[in-house]
Amino acid sequence: MAVNNVVHVNECGLPLNAIEWLVKHHQSKLQERGQMIRDLRLEEGSFVVDAGCGPGLWTSLLAQEIGLGGNVLGIDISTEALVTAQRRSNHTWYRQQVQYKRATLEQLPIEPGAADMIFSANVSQYLSDPVATFAAMGPFLKSGGRLVIKDIDFGTMKFHGVDPFLQERVFQARLLWEAERVDHGYAYEDSWVGSKLAGYLQAAGYKNVEEKAYRIVRRSPLPRNFRFYLHGIAEWFICEGAPYLSPDDVTNWLQCFTDDTNNVLDQPDFESEETEFVVSGVWDAAKPCFYADMHTGISHREPLFITND
Numbered sequence: 522m523a524v525n526n527v528v529h530v531n532e533c534g535l536p537l538n539a540i541e542w543l544v545k546h547h548q549s550k551l552q553e554r555g556q557m558i559r560d561l562r563l564e565e566g567s568f569v570v571d572a573g574c575g576p577g578l579w580t581s582l583l584a585q586e587i588g589l590g591g592n593v594l595g596i597d598i599s600t601e602a603l604v605t606a607q608r609r610s611n612h613t614w615y616r617q618q619v620q621y622k623r624a625t626l627e628q629l630p631i632e633p634g635a636a637d638m639i640f641s642a643n644v645s646q647y648l649s650d651p652v653a654t655f656a657a658m659g660p661f662l663k664s665g666g667r668l669v670i671k672d673i674d675f676g677t678m679k680f681h682g683v684d685p686f687l688q689e690r691v692f693q694a695r696l697l698w699e700a701e702r703v704d705h706g707y708a709y710e711d712s713w714v715g716s717k718l719a720g721y722l723q724a725a726g727y728k729n730v731e732e733k734a735y736r737i738v739r740r741s742p743l744p745r746n747f748r749f750y751l752h753g754i755a756e757w758f759i760c761e762g763a764p765y766l767s768p769d770d771v772t773n774w775l776q777c778f779t780d781d782t783n784n785v786l787d788q789p790d791f792e793s794e795e796t797e798f799v800v801s802g803v804w805d806a807a808k809p810c811f812y813a814d815m816h817t818g819i820s821h822r823e824p825l826f827i828t829n830d
């Protein structure tokens with residue numbers, strides 16, 4: 522999954538071969554993701570921007586909530602992702618309501634004050650200055666419009682049935698890699714971003730910031746898509762974390778997750794647990810927000826709402 526920080530190729534966690542992984546990841550969490558969108562209580566006829574839409578996996582969920590009178594604009598910096606998204610929406614019932622355009626989060630291709638909601642899933646982890654990006658997105662919202670950011674947090678991930686000390690060392694290695702990857706020419710990444718989002722939105726000038734935490738648990742026997750997703754995550758961790766781990770840890774981790782006959786993912790006591798965060802804030806157009814103040818007062822807080830426990 523790690524790719525070089527080159528803007529004209531599939532950067533930011535989306536090389537071509539990652540599209541299949543993204544699709545299976547999405548399908549494996551469709552139940553929770555559907556709930557996340559329903560919980561937003563979108564009004565029928567809304568105009569929603571899906572910012573960093575990737576292959577357009579959330580489009581049908583959003584379209585369902587806003588109905589035939591609403592519109593979704595998917596934007597992304599990756600042309601390959603947009604082509605896939607367009608292809609996926611052809612021949613669907615919502616195709617007339619959906620458009621895809623190449624753009625960045627900071628410079629949306631819409632008039633200021635046009636969007637009822639800007640939704641962005643699994644993108645904030647790639648933003649090197651999320652507070653500045655969220656502040657730049659605010660003016661594209663209608664007065665009272667909401668920015669909704671959804672993302673992962675590896676700090677919440679646990680695999681029951683795998684040596685907890687080995688897990689801890691592998692996660693620490695990943696954390697070390699994320700701290701150093703930019704110095705090695707790779708794109709910025711923060712896989713621990715989920716629980717920080719509420720602070721970022723507040724610092725960017727949003728009001729009524731609400732955080733919902735969705736706990737996702739899967740037990741043995743794992744659904745096929747979820748097994749594919751976890752297998753990918755486990756390989757991804759070890760590829761990037763290997764330089765910070767002992768050879769024994771690398772071997773043991775690979776044996777756990779890639780072994781044909783004794784794979785931990787197929788053991789009856791295996792359980793995977795993680796929490797994903799959905800944070801929303803209302804853009805306060807009347808309250809100018811000064812960038813110098815944005816980075817102060819960001820702290821980790823307990824979730825304001827917990828669902829799906």
Ligand SMILES: C[S@@+](CC[C@H](N)C(=O)[O-])C[C@H]1O[C@@H](n2cnc3c(N)ncnc32)[C@H](O)[C@@H]1O
Nearest residue numbers: 533535573574575597598599625626642643644
């Ligand atoms: C991990 S994918 C998530 C795709 C989709 N939202 C999903 O959840 O399936 C991240 C996407 O964000 C896009 N992206 C990253 N930074 C961006 C930026 N600054 N502006 C627009 N798109 C961006 C990438 O090209 C990629 O398609």
